Amino acid sequence: MKGKENRFYRLLNLHIPLILLLLFLLFPFYWTLVTSIKPARELYGSVVTYWPRQITFEAYKKLFFDYNFLKPMGNSLLVAFFTTALTLFVASLASYSFSRFRFRGRRLLMILFLTNNMFPTVLLLIPLYAIMRRLGILYTPLALVLSYTTFTIPFSIWLLNGYLSDLPQSLEEAAMVDGANRPQAFTRIILPILIPCLIATGVYIFMTSWNEYTFAVMFTNEESRTIPVSLKNLIGQLGVQWDLLTAGGIITIIPVCIMFFFAQRRLVEGLTAGAVKG
Protein backbone atom coordinates (compact mmCIF):
# COMPACT_ATOMS: atom_id res chain seq x y z
CA MET A 1 0.00 0.00 0.00
CA LYS A 2 2.75 2.40 1.01
CA GLY A 3 4.80 1.52 -2.08
CA LYS A 4 1.83 2.23 -4.31
CA GLU A 5 1.22 5.56 -2.67
CA ASN A 6 4.88 6.46 -3.14
CA ARG A 7 4.71 5.55 -6.77
CA PHE A 8 1.62 7.72 -7.15
CA TYR A 9 3.34 10.70 -5.54
CA ARG A 10 6.42 10.16 -7.67
CA LEU A 11 4.24 10.17 -10.75
CA LEU A 12 2.64 13.40 -9.58
CA ASN A 13 5.71 15.33 -8.46
CA LEU A 14 8.39 13.89 -10.73
CA HIS A 15 7.25 12.12 -13.87
CA ILE A 16 4.34 14.31 -14.93
CA PRO A 17 6.05 17.72 -14.49
CA LEU A 18 9.22 16.37 -16.08
CA ILE A 19 7.35 15.02 -19.09
CA LEU A 20 5.47 18.30 -19.49
CA LEU A 21 8.67 20.34 -19.36
CA LEU A 22 10.52 18.06 -21.78
CA LEU A 23 7.53 18.12 -24.10
CA PHE A 24 7.65 21.91 -24.12
CA LEU A 25 11.42 21.94 -24.73
CA LEU A 26 11.50 19.24 -27.41
CA PHE A 27 8.22 19.59 -29.28
CA PRO A 28 9.49 22.41 -31.53
CA PHE A 29 12.23 20.09 -32.82
CA TYR A 30 9.78 17.28 -33.44
CA TRP A 31 7.54 19.70 -35.28
CA THR A 32 10.43 21.00 -37.38
CA LEU A 33 11.39 17.46 -38.36
CA VAL A 34 7.82 16.44 -39.21
CA THR A 35 7.31 19.60 -41.27
CA SER A 36 10.47 18.98 -43.24
CA ILE A 37 9.32 15.56 -44.46
CA LYS A 38 5.73 16.44 -45.35
CA PRO A 39 4.74 16.97 -48.97
CA ALA A 40 3.63 20.57 -49.63
CA ARG A 41 0.07 19.39 -50.33
CA GLU A 42 -0.22 18.03 -46.81
CA LEU A 43 1.66 20.92 -45.24
CA TYR A 44 -0.80 23.51 -46.49
CA GLY A 45 -3.87 21.26 -46.35
CA SER A 46 -6.95 21.96 -44.26
CA VAL A 47 -6.04 19.33 -41.65
CA VAL A 48 -2.91 19.55 -39.48
CA THR A 49 -1.32 16.09 -39.30
CA TYR A 50 0.97 15.15 -36.42
CA TRP A 51 2.79 12.48 -38.39
CA PRO A 52 3.06 12.76 -42.17
CA ARG A 53 0.66 10.54 -44.11
CA GLN A 54 3.28 10.46 -46.77
CA ILE A 55 6.99 10.95 -46.15
CA THR A 56 9.12 12.81 -48.67
CA PHE A 57 12.70 14.06 -48.73
CA GLU A 58 11.95 16.42 -51.59
CA ALA A 59 12.79 19.50 -49.47
CA TYR A 60 16.25 18.17 -48.61
CA LYS A 61 16.93 17.33 -52.24
CA LYS A 62 15.86 20.81 -53.32
CA LEU A 63 18.09 22.44 -50.71
CA PHE A 64 21.17 20.68 -51.92
CA PHE A 65 20.50 20.71 -55.66
CA ASP A 66 18.44 23.84 -56.35
CA TYR A 67 19.58 26.07 -53.52
CA ASN A 68 23.17 24.81 -53.29
CA PHE A 69 23.08 24.55 -49.51
CA LEU A 70 26.48 22.89 -49.48
CA LYS A 71 28.08 26.24 -50.25
CA PRO A 72 27.00 28.02 -47.01
CA MET A 73 27.66 24.81 -45.09
CA GLY A 74 31.22 24.89 -46.39
CA ASN A 75 31.54 28.57 -45.47
CA SER A 76 30.24 27.92 -41.96
CA LEU A 77 32.59 25.00 -41.56
CA LEU A 78 35.54 27.09 -42.70
CA VAL A 79 34.71 29.96 -40.34
CA ALA A 80 33.97 27.67 -37.40
CA PHE A 81 37.13 25.65 -37.96
CA PHE A 82 39.49 28.62 -38.08
CA THR A 83 37.73 30.35 -35.20
CA THR A 84 38.13 27.22 -33.11
CA ALA A 85 41.82 26.86 -33.97
CA LEU A 86 42.62 30.51 -33.35
CA THR A 87 40.62 30.81 -30.12
CA LEU A 88 42.02 27.59 -28.70
CA PHE A 89 45.53 28.77 -29.44
CA VAL A 90 45.31 32.23 -27.87
CA ALA A 91 43.00 31.15 -25.02
CA SER A 92 45.16 28.24 -23.93
CA LEU A 93 48.25 30.45 -23.82
CA ALA A 94 46.42 33.10 -21.82
CA SER A 95 44.81 30.67 -19.40
CA TYR A 96 48.12 28.88 -18.88
CA SER A 97 49.57 32.22 -17.90
CA PHE A 98 46.66 32.98 -15.55
CA SER A 99 46.75 29.60 -13.87
CA ARG A 100 50.54 29.27 -13.48
CA PHE A 101 51.88 32.74 -12.82
CA ARG A 102 51.08 35.44 -10.30
CA PHE A 103 52.01 38.74 -11.89
CA ARG A 104 51.16 42.41 -11.69
CA GLY A 105 47.97 43.20 -13.56
CA ARG A 106 46.82 39.59 -13.63
CA ARG A 107 43.51 40.32 -11.95
CA LEU A 108 42.82 43.32 -14.15
CA LEU A 109 43.57 41.35 -17.31
CA MET A 110 41.33 38.46 -16.29
CA ILE A 111 38.46 40.85 -15.65
CA LEU A 112 39.14 42.59 -18.93
CA PHE A 113 38.61 39.29 -20.71
CA LEU A 114 35.53 38.32 -18.74
CA THR A 115 33.82 41.66 -19.29
CA ASN A 116 34.30 41.77 -23.02
CA ASN A 117 31.20 39.72 -23.75
CA MET A 118 29.06 42.16 -21.83
CA PHE A 119 29.30 44.66 -24.65
CA PRO A 120 26.11 44.50 -26.72
CA THR A 121 26.72 43.01 -30.15
CA VAL A 122 24.88 45.96 -31.64
CA LEU A 123 27.45 48.33 -30.13
CA LEU A 124 30.38 46.61 -31.85
CA LEU A 125 28.58 45.74 -35.06
CA ILE A 126 28.62 49.18 -36.66
CA PRO A 127 32.20 50.32 -35.93
CA LEU A 128 33.50 46.84 -36.78
CA TYR A 129 31.68 46.99 -40.08
CA ALA A 130 33.46 50.26 -40.84
CA ILE A 131 36.84 48.90 -39.72
CA MET A 132 36.51 45.68 -41.71
CA ARG A 133 35.54 47.65 -44.78
CA ARG A 134 38.55 49.91 -44.46
CA LEU A 135 40.85 46.90 -44.00
CA GLY A 136 39.32 45.30 -47.06
CA ILE A 137 38.36 42.11 -45.27
CA LEU A 138 34.61 42.76 -45.16
CA TYR A 139 32.71 39.90 -46.85
CA THR A 140 35.66 37.55 -46.38
CA PRO A 141 35.60 34.67 -43.89
CA LEU A 142 38.39 36.44 -41.98
CA ALA A 143 35.96 39.14 -40.81
CA LEU A 144 33.81 36.54 -39.08
CA VAL A 145 36.75 34.52 -37.75
CA LEU A 146 38.15 37.60 -36.02
CA SER A 147 34.80 38.61 -34.55
CA TYR A 148 33.90 35.14 -33.32
CA THR A 149 37.34 34.61 -31.83
CA THR A 150 36.74 37.61 -29.65
CA PHE A 151 33.35 36.45 -28.42
CA THR A 152 34.57 33.00 -27.61
CA ILE A 153 37.80 34.04 -25.86
CA PRO A 154 36.22 34.92 -22.48
CA PHE A 155 34.38 31.64 -21.98
CA SER A 156 37.27 29.64 -23.36
CA ILE A 157 39.69 31.26 -20.95
CA TRP A 158 37.23 30.64 -18.13
CA LEU A 159 36.88 26.97 -19.11
CA LEU A 160 40.56 26.26 -19.68
CA ASN A 161 41.60 28.17 -16.58
CA GLY A 162 39.29 25.96 -14.54
CA TYR A 163 40.72 22.77 -16.03
CA LEU A 164 44.32 23.94 -15.71
CA SER A 165 43.94 25.03 -12.11
CA ASP A 166 42.97 21.46 -11.29
CA LEU A 167 46.30 20.17 -12.63
CA PRO A 168 49.03 20.25 -9.96
CA GLN A 169 52.03 22.52 -10.54
CA SER A 170 54.31 19.69 -9.51
CA LEU A 171 53.76 18.10 -12.94
CA GLU A 172 55.75 20.74 -14.76
CA GLU A 173 58.13 21.34 -11.89
CA ALA A 174 59.25 17.75 -12.06
CA ALA A 175 59.89 18.08 -15.79
CA MET A 176 61.74 21.34 -15.31
CA VAL A 177 63.96 19.79 -12.64
CA ASP A 178 64.82 17.16 -15.25
CA GLY A 179 66.10 19.92 -17.50
CA ALA A 180 63.10 20.78 -19.65
CA ASN A 181 62.34 24.48 -20.17
CA ARG A 182 58.88 25.88 -19.68
CA PRO A 183 57.62 25.57 -23.28
CA GLN A 184 58.81 21.97 -23.34
CA ALA A 185 57.16 21.27 -20.01
CA PHE A 186 53.94 22.69 -21.41
CA THR A 187 53.93 20.85 -24.72
CA ARG A 188 55.17 17.50 -23.36
CA ILE A 189 53.44 17.29 -19.98
CA ILE A 190 50.43 19.59 -19.81
CA LEU A 191 49.17 19.56 -23.39
CA PRO A 192 48.57 15.78 -23.62
CA ILE A 193 46.57 15.80 -20.37
CA LEU A 194 44.68 18.86 -21.49
CA ILE A 195 43.54 17.45 -24.84
CA PRO A 196 40.07 16.24 -23.76
CA CYS A 197 39.44 19.66 -22.20
CA LEU A 198 40.64 21.39 -25.35
CA ILE A 199 38.19 19.28 -27.34
CA ALA A 200 35.30 20.23 -25.04
CA THR A 201 36.23 23.91 -25.25
CA GLY A 202 36.64 23.55 -29.00
CA VAL A 203 33.11 22.20 -29.29
CA TYR A 204 31.78 25.22 -27.43
CA ILE A 205 33.68 27.56 -29.77
CA PHE A 206 32.57 25.65 -32.85
CA MET A 207 28.91 25.74 -31.81
CA THR A 208 29.02 29.45 -31.09
CA SER A 209 30.51 30.30 -34.49
CA TRP A 210 28.29 27.86 -36.37
CA ASN A 211 25.16 29.40 -34.83
CA GLU A 212 25.90 33.12 -34.97
CA TYR A 213 23.65 35.30 -37.08
CA THR A 214 23.79 39.02 -36.25
CA PHE A 215 27.39 39.56 -37.33
CA ALA A 216 27.17 37.05 -40.15
CA VAL A 217 24.32 38.90 -41.82
CA MET A 218 26.29 42.17 -41.91
CA PHE A 219 29.76 40.78 -42.67
CA THR A 220 29.02 38.34 -45.49
CA ASN A 221 27.79 38.54 -49.06
CA GLU A 222 26.38 36.03 -51.54
CA GLU A 223 29.79 34.38 -51.81
CA SER A 224 30.72 34.06 -48.11
CA ARG A 225 27.25 33.56 -46.59
CA THR A 226 27.08 31.20 -43.61
CA ILE A 227 24.28 28.76 -42.77
CA PRO A 228 22.18 30.89 -40.40
CA VAL A 229 22.10 33.67 -42.98
CA SER A 230 21.19 31.30 -45.81
CA LEU A 231 18.48 29.81 -43.66
CA LYS A 232 16.93 33.22 -43.14
CA ASN A 233 17.37 34.04 -46.83
CA LEU A 234 15.19 31.12 -47.83
CA ILE A 235 12.40 33.45 -46.78
CA GLY A 236 11.53 36.05 -49.29
CA GLN A 237 12.72 34.48 -52.50
CA LEU A 238 9.33 32.84 -53.01
CA GLY A 239 7.45 33.68 -49.83
CA VAL A 240 8.00 31.34 -46.91
CA GLN A 241 8.45 27.73 -47.92
CA TRP A 242 8.20 25.98 -44.60
CA ASP A 243 9.28 22.55 -45.83
CA LEU A 244 12.55 24.00 -47.12
CA LEU A 245 13.12 26.13 -44.04
CA THR A 246 12.56 23.32 -41.60
CA ALA A 247 14.73 20.96 -43.63
CA GLY A 248 17.45 23.59 -43.56
CA GLY A 249 16.99 23.88 -39.81
CA ILE A 250 17.41 20.14 -39.31
CA ILE A 251 20.57 20.15 -41.40
CA THR A 252 21.91 23.05 -39.35
CA ILE A 253 21.47 21.51 -35.92
CA ILE A 254 22.49 17.92 -36.63
CA PRO A 255 26.27 18.52 -36.63
CA VAL A 256 26.00 20.71 -33.55
CA CYS A 257 23.92 18.14 -31.65
CA ILE A 258 26.28 15.30 -32.47
CA MET A 259 29.32 17.26 -31.31
CA PHE A 260 27.53 18.47 -28.24
CA PHE A 261 26.56 14.98 -27.10
CA PHE A 262 30.15 13.81 -27.36
CA ALA A 263 31.65 16.69 -25.46
CA GLN A 264 28.73 17.36 -23.17
CA ARG A 265 29.92 15.93 -19.87
CA ARG A 266 33.24 17.73 -19.75
CA LEU A 267 31.81 20.92 -21.21
CA VAL A 268 29.09 21.08 -18.59
CA GLU A 269 31.61 20.35 -15.83
CA GLY A 270 33.89 23.14 -16.97
CA LEU A 271 31.10 25.62 -17.59
CA THR A 272 29.50 25.19 -14.22
CA ALA A 273 32.68 24.89 -12.15
CA GLY A 274 33.33 28.63 -12.27
CA ALA A 275 29.83 29.64 -11.24
CA VAL A 276 29.57 27.11 -8.44
CA LYS A 277 33.02 27.72 -7.03
CA GLY A 278 32.97 31.46 -7.55
Place this chain on the structure above:
Amino acid sequence: MHNRKSGFWPYLLVLPALLVVMAVVFIPAFNAVLMSIQSYDLRRPSEIGFIGLENYIGVMQDSLFWESLWRTLLWVVFGVGFQFVFGFILALLLNRPFGGRGLARSVSLIPWVTPGVLIGLMWRWIYDGSYGVLNDILLKLGFIDEAIPFLARLSTVFPAVIVTIIWQGIPFFALMLLAGLQGVPGELYEAADIDGANVFQKFFRITVPSLRNTIYVTTLLRIIWVANSVDVIFNMTGGGPAYASQTLSVYIFNKANALNLGYSSTMSVILTVLLLLVAVPYLKNLFRNQEN
Protein backbone atom coordinates in the same frame (compact mmCIF):
# COMPACT_ATOMS: atom_id res chain seq x y z
CA MET B 1 54.37 31.16 -6.10
CA HIS B 2 57.48 31.12 -8.30
CA ASN B 3 56.75 34.46 -9.88
CA ARG B 4 59.94 36.48 -9.59
CA LYS B 5 61.86 34.42 -12.11
CA SER B 6 59.00 34.18 -14.63
CA GLY B 7 59.62 37.74 -15.86
CA PHE B 8 58.06 38.46 -19.20
CA TRP B 9 56.55 35.01 -19.78
CA PRO B 10 53.08 35.65 -18.33
CA TYR B 11 52.64 38.86 -20.32
CA LEU B 12 53.88 37.31 -23.54
CA LEU B 13 51.39 34.45 -23.21
CA VAL B 14 48.44 36.79 -22.64
CA LEU B 15 49.45 39.14 -25.45
CA PRO B 16 47.87 37.37 -28.48
CA ALA B 17 44.48 37.09 -26.79
CA LEU B 18 44.74 40.67 -25.63
CA LEU B 19 45.52 41.94 -29.12
CA VAL B 20 42.48 40.24 -30.64
CA VAL B 21 40.19 41.53 -27.92
CA MET B 22 41.57 45.04 -28.23
CA ALA B 23 41.11 45.06 -31.98
CA VAL B 24 37.60 43.64 -31.99
CA VAL B 25 36.06 44.97 -28.77
CA PHE B 26 37.79 47.92 -27.21
CA ILE B 27 38.71 49.88 -30.31
CA PRO B 28 35.24 49.45 -31.88
CA ALA B 29 33.62 50.34 -28.56
CA PHE B 30 35.62 53.56 -28.56
CA ASN B 31 34.69 54.17 -32.20
CA ALA B 32 31.04 53.66 -31.33
CA VAL B 33 31.27 56.51 -28.86
CA LEU B 34 32.87 58.66 -31.55
CA MET B 35 30.18 57.74 -34.07
CA SER B 36 27.47 58.56 -31.56
CA ILE B 37 28.44 62.24 -31.67
CA GLN B 38 28.44 62.38 -35.46
CA SER B 39 25.82 62.66 -38.10
CA TYR B 40 26.63 59.38 -39.80
CA ASP B 41 23.92 58.30 -42.19
CA LEU B 42 25.26 56.36 -45.16
CA ARG B 43 22.27 57.44 -47.20
CA ARG B 44 23.31 61.07 -46.65
CA PRO B 45 27.09 60.85 -47.05
CA SER B 46 27.49 64.60 -47.60
CA GLU B 47 26.22 65.35 -44.09
CA ILE B 48 28.70 63.08 -42.25
CA GLY B 49 30.46 65.05 -39.52
CA PHE B 50 30.56 65.87 -35.82
CA ILE B 51 27.37 67.26 -34.35
CA GLY B 52 28.04 67.08 -30.61
CA LEU B 53 25.18 65.78 -28.53
CA GLU B 54 22.52 66.24 -31.19
CA ASN B 55 21.97 62.50 -31.56
CA TYR B 56 21.60 62.11 -27.80
CA ILE B 57 19.03 64.88 -27.70
CA GLY B 58 17.27 63.25 -30.65
CA VAL B 59 17.17 59.91 -28.83
CA MET B 60 15.77 61.53 -25.68
CA GLN B 61 12.94 63.00 -27.77
CA ASP B 62 12.31 59.79 -29.70
CA SER B 63 9.18 58.17 -28.33
CA LEU B 64 10.07 54.95 -30.13
CA PHE B 65 13.31 54.81 -28.11
CA TRP B 66 11.42 55.05 -24.81
CA GLU B 67 8.86 52.50 -25.93
CA SER B 68 11.63 50.10 -26.96
CA LEU B 69 13.46 50.66 -23.70
CA TRP B 70 10.32 49.91 -21.72
CA ARG B 71 9.78 46.81 -23.82
CA THR B 72 13.37 45.72 -23.14
CA LEU B 73 12.62 45.96 -19.42
CA LEU B 74 9.52 43.76 -19.78
CA TRP B 75 11.43 41.40 -22.07
CA VAL B 76 14.16 40.96 -19.45
CA VAL B 77 11.89 40.79 -16.39
CA PHE B 78 9.43 38.27 -17.81
CA GLY B 79 11.93 36.45 -20.01
CA VAL B 80 14.64 35.91 -17.42
CA GLY B 81 12.12 35.58 -14.57
CA PHE B 82 10.32 32.62 -16.12
CA GLN B 83 13.55 31.11 -17.43
CA PHE B 84 14.67 31.07 -13.82
CA VAL B 85 11.44 29.57 -12.43
CA PHE B 86 11.16 26.78 -15.01
CA GLY B 87 14.92 26.24 -15.10
CA PHE B 88 14.89 25.77 -11.33
CA ILE B 89 12.00 23.32 -11.52
CA LEU B 90 13.78 21.38 -14.25
CA ALA B 91 17.02 21.31 -12.25
CA LEU B 92 15.21 20.01 -9.15
CA LEU B 93 13.54 17.29 -11.20
CA LEU B 94 16.73 16.27 -12.98
CA ASN B 95 18.55 16.10 -9.65
CA ARG B 96 16.34 13.24 -8.46
CA PRO B 97 17.23 9.65 -9.37
CA PHE B 98 15.10 7.99 -12.07
CA GLY B 99 15.63 5.72 -15.04
CA GLY B 100 16.89 7.53 -18.14
CA ARG B 101 18.09 10.56 -16.21
CA GLY B 102 21.30 10.90 -18.22
CA LEU B 103 19.36 11.03 -21.47
CA ALA B 104 16.83 13.48 -20.05
CA ARG B 105 19.66 15.76 -18.94
CA SER B 106 21.27 15.71 -22.39
CA VAL B 107 18.17 16.29 -24.50
CA SER B 108 16.86 19.05 -22.27
CA LEU B 109 19.92 21.10 -23.23
CA ILE B 110 19.25 21.04 -26.97
CA PRO B 111 17.44 24.42 -27.09
CA TRP B 112 20.59 25.95 -25.63
CA VAL B 113 22.73 24.80 -28.58
CA THR B 114 20.17 25.78 -31.23
CA PRO B 115 20.95 28.85 -33.34
CA GLY B 116 18.81 31.90 -32.59
CA VAL B 117 17.74 32.17 -36.23
CA LEU B 118 16.36 28.68 -36.20
CA ILE B 119 14.62 29.28 -32.88
CA GLY B 120 12.95 32.33 -34.35
CA LEU B 121 11.87 30.48 -37.49
CA MET B 122 10.65 27.33 -35.69
CA TRP B 123 8.45 29.34 -33.38
CA ARG B 124 7.22 31.53 -36.17
CA TRP B 125 5.95 28.39 -37.86
CA ILE B 126 4.41 27.07 -34.64
CA TYR B 127 2.56 30.40 -34.12
CA ASP B 128 1.42 30.60 -37.76
CA GLY B 129 -2.13 31.86 -38.09
CA SER B 130 -3.21 29.56 -40.93
CA TYR B 131 -1.26 26.33 -40.59
CA GLY B 132 0.29 26.73 -37.15
CA VAL B 133 0.27 23.78 -34.79
CA LEU B 134 -0.40 25.89 -31.70
CA ASN B 135 -3.69 27.09 -33.14
CA ASP B 136 -4.59 23.53 -34.05
CA ILE B 137 -3.92 22.30 -30.52
CA LEU B 138 -5.81 25.15 -28.87
CA LEU B 139 -8.75 24.66 -31.25
CA LYS B 140 -8.88 20.92 -30.59
CA LEU B 141 -8.74 21.46 -26.83
CA GLY B 142 -11.56 24.01 -27.18
CA PHE B 143 -9.61 26.92 -25.66
CA ILE B 144 -10.25 29.12 -28.68
CA ASP B 145 -13.00 29.21 -31.31
CA GLU B 146 -11.00 30.51 -34.21
CA ALA B 147 -7.34 30.59 -35.16
CA ILE B 148 -5.29 33.51 -33.80
CA PRO B 149 -2.51 35.04 -35.92
CA PHE B 150 -0.29 35.34 -32.83
CA LEU B 151 2.57 37.24 -34.44
CA ALA B 152 0.37 39.57 -36.48
CA ARG B 153 -1.75 40.84 -33.62
CA LEU B 154 -0.63 43.75 -31.46
CA SER B 155 -1.94 42.18 -28.26
CA THR B 156 -0.37 38.73 -28.68
CA VAL B 157 2.90 39.34 -30.48
CA PHE B 158 5.02 40.43 -27.52
CA PRO B 159 3.88 37.68 -25.13
CA ALA B 160 4.51 35.22 -27.97
CA VAL B 161 8.15 36.27 -28.47
CA ILE B 162 8.68 36.27 -24.69
CA VAL B 163 7.52 32.64 -24.52
CA THR B 164 10.15 31.87 -27.14
CA ILE B 165 12.99 33.49 -25.21
CA ILE B 166 11.83 31.68 -22.06
CA TRP B 167 12.00 28.41 -23.99
CA GLN B 168 15.54 29.23 -25.12
CA GLY B 169 16.83 30.14 -21.65
CA ILE B 170 15.40 27.34 -19.48
CA PRO B 171 18.22 24.87 -20.25
CA PHE B 172 21.05 27.22 -19.27
CA PHE B 173 19.45 27.97 -15.91
CA ALA B 174 18.74 24.29 -15.35
CA LEU B 175 22.33 23.40 -16.22
CA MET B 176 23.88 25.88 -13.79
CA LEU B 177 21.41 25.22 -10.96
CA LEU B 178 21.75 21.46 -11.35
CA ALA B 179 25.51 21.76 -10.93
CA GLY B 180 24.87 23.89 -7.85
CA LEU B 181 22.41 21.37 -6.43
CA GLN B 182 24.96 18.60 -6.73
CA GLY B 183 27.27 20.61 -4.51
CA VAL B 184 24.80 20.93 -1.62
CA PRO B 185 25.86 18.47 1.11
CA GLY B 186 23.26 15.75 1.70
CA GLU B 187 23.78 15.90 5.47
CA LEU B 188 22.02 19.25 5.56
CA TYR B 189 18.82 17.62 4.34
CA GLU B 190 19.24 14.63 6.66
CA ALA B 191 19.60 16.97 9.65
CA ALA B 192 16.52 18.88 8.52
CA ASP B 193 14.58 15.60 8.22
CA ILE B 194 15.47 14.74 11.82
CA ASP B 195 14.21 18.16 12.90
CA GLY B 196 10.96 17.43 11.07
CA ALA B 197 11.27 20.11 8.39
CA ASN B 198 8.80 19.90 5.49
CA VAL B 199 9.61 20.15 1.78
CA PHE B 200 9.11 23.90 1.58
CA GLN B 201 11.17 24.62 4.68
CA LYS B 202 13.98 22.52 3.26
CA PHE B 203 13.74 24.34 -0.08
CA PHE B 204 13.78 27.86 1.32
CA ARG B 205 16.14 27.26 4.26
CA ILE B 206 18.69 24.94 2.64
CA THR B 207 18.44 24.76 -1.16
CA VAL B 208 17.99 28.44 -1.99
CA PRO B 209 20.66 29.78 0.42
CA SER B 210 23.19 27.18 -0.77
CA LEU B 211 22.61 28.17 -4.39
CA ARG B 212 22.67 31.90 -3.76
CA ASN B 213 25.90 32.54 -5.62
CA THR B 214 24.98 30.35 -8.61
CA ILE B 215 21.60 32.04 -8.88
CA TYR B 216 23.23 35.44 -8.70
CA VAL B 217 25.87 34.84 -11.36
CA THR B 218 23.56 32.99 -13.73
CA THR B 219 20.79 35.58 -13.49
CA LEU B 220 23.13 38.48 -14.21
CA LEU B 221 24.66 36.73 -17.19
CA ARG B 222 21.20 35.93 -18.55
CA ILE B 223 19.97 39.49 -18.04
CA ILE B 224 22.83 40.79 -20.16
CA TRP B 225 22.42 38.16 -22.88
CA VAL B 226 18.66 38.48 -23.09
CA ALA B 227 18.79 42.28 -23.17
CA ASN B 228 21.31 42.07 -26.03
CA SER B 229 19.55 39.35 -27.98
CA VAL B 230 18.59 40.36 -31.50
CA ASP B 231 18.27 37.22 -33.60
CA VAL B 232 15.17 35.63 -32.01
CA ILE B 233 12.89 38.66 -32.30
CA PHE B 234 14.40 39.79 -35.59
CA ASN B 235 13.66 36.43 -37.20
CA MET B 236 10.19 36.08 -35.73
CA THR B 237 8.73 39.51 -36.32
CA GLY B 238 11.47 41.98 -37.23
CA GLY B 239 10.16 44.04 -34.31
CA GLY B 240 6.67 44.47 -35.75
CA PRO B 241 3.77 44.67 -36.30
CA ALA B 242 3.82 48.44 -35.74
CA TYR B 243 6.91 48.08 -33.47
CA ALA B 244 4.87 46.05 -30.98
CA SER B 245 7.70 43.56 -30.41
CA GLN B 246 10.68 45.88 -30.86
CA THR B 247 13.16 45.87 -27.99
CA LEU B 248 15.99 48.38 -27.88
CA SER B 249 18.57 45.95 -29.35
CA VAL B 250 16.24 45.20 -32.24
CA TYR B 251 15.56 48.92 -32.75
CA ILE B 252 19.32 49.55 -32.89
CA PHE B 253 19.82 46.68 -35.33
CA ASN B 254 16.99 47.93 -37.55
CA LYS B 255 18.40 51.47 -37.55
CA ALA B 256 21.85 50.10 -38.42
CA ASN B 257 20.34 48.12 -41.28
CA ALA B 258 18.70 51.33 -42.43
CA LEU B 259 22.27 52.70 -42.55
CA ASN B 260 21.76 55.44 -39.95
CA LEU B 261 24.94 54.48 -38.12
CA GLY B 262 25.33 57.58 -35.98
CA TYR B 263 21.90 57.37 -34.44
CA SER B 264 22.10 53.64 -33.80
CA SER B 265 25.55 54.08 -32.23
CA THR B 266 24.08 56.64 -29.86
CA MET B 267 21.37 54.21 -28.77
CA SER B 268 23.83 51.35 -28.38
CA VAL B 269 26.11 53.49 -26.20
CA ILE B 270 23.10 54.22 -23.98
CA LEU B 271 22.19 50.52 -23.85
CA THR B 272 25.77 49.61 -22.95
CA VAL B 273 25.86 52.12 -20.10
CA LEU B 274 22.57 50.80 -18.74
CA LEU B 275 23.81 47.20 -18.87
CA LEU B 276 27.11 48.12 -17.24
CA LEU B 277 25.11 49.56 -14.35
CA VAL B 278 23.38 46.21 -14.01
CA ALA B 279 26.72 44.42 -14.21
CA VAL B 280 28.55 46.50 -11.60
CA PRO B 281 27.64 44.25 -8.65
CA TYR B 282 28.65 41.24 -10.73
CA LEU B 283 32.00 42.78 -11.61
CA LYS B 284 32.62 43.68 -7.97
CA ASN B 285 31.93 40.10 -7.01
CA LEU B 286 34.26 38.88 -9.74
CA PHE B 287 36.98 41.23 -8.61
CA ARG B 288 36.72 40.00 -5.03
CA ASN B 289 36.89 36.38 -6.13
CA GLN B 290 39.98 36.96 -8.22
CA GLU B 291 41.83 38.23 -5.18
CA ASN B 292 42.13 34.84 -3.58
